[in-house]
Amino acid sequence: MKFPNDADGDALRSLYNDGVNFKRPQSVEFFVAVPDKATGEKLSQVLKEEGFNSFLDQDDETDEWTCSCSKKMLLNYSELIKIQKKLDELSKPHGGYSDGWGVFVD
Structure with missing residues (x-):
C-alpha cells in the first residue's frame, strides 16, 4: 500500500506495517491544542455540536491544554486530512489548532 511522504502518510505507513486492519473502522483520536482551560471548554462544546466525541485534557508535565x-x-x-482541516477551521476562532491524531491499537 502506498502513502504520501508527509507526517500523516508516515503514521499510516507505520500502522499498516504494524498490521492494523485498514478495512475495519478504527477509533481515531484527533488533538486540538488550545491556549487555556476556558477556551478549551468552549471549543469542546463546539466540537460536540459538530458530531465529535470531545473532552478537554491538561498535560501534567507541560500544563498545556488539548x-x-x-x-x-x-x-x-x-x-x-479533511477532518484535520475542519478541526483547524473550527478551532482557529478560539485560538486553537489541529495538533495531530493517533489510533489506539489493540
Whole structure:
C-alpha cells in the first residue's frame, strides 16, 4: 500500500506495517491544542455540536491544554486530512489548532 511522504502518510505507513486492519473502522483520536482551560471548554462544546466525541485534557508535565476528539472511521489519508482541516477551521476562532491524531491499537 502506498502513502504520501508527509507526517500523516508516515503514521499510516507505520500502522499498516504494524498490521492494523485498514478495512475495519478504527477509533481515531484527533488533538486540538488550545491556549487555556476556558477556551478549551468552549471549543469542546463546539466540537460536540459538530458530531465529535470531545473532552478537554491538561498535560501534567507541560500544563498545556488539548481538546481530544475521537471518531470511529476507516484509516484513509484523504479523510484524515479533511477532518484535520475542519478541526483547524473550527478551532482557529478560539485560538486553537489541529495538533495531530493517533489510533489506539489493540
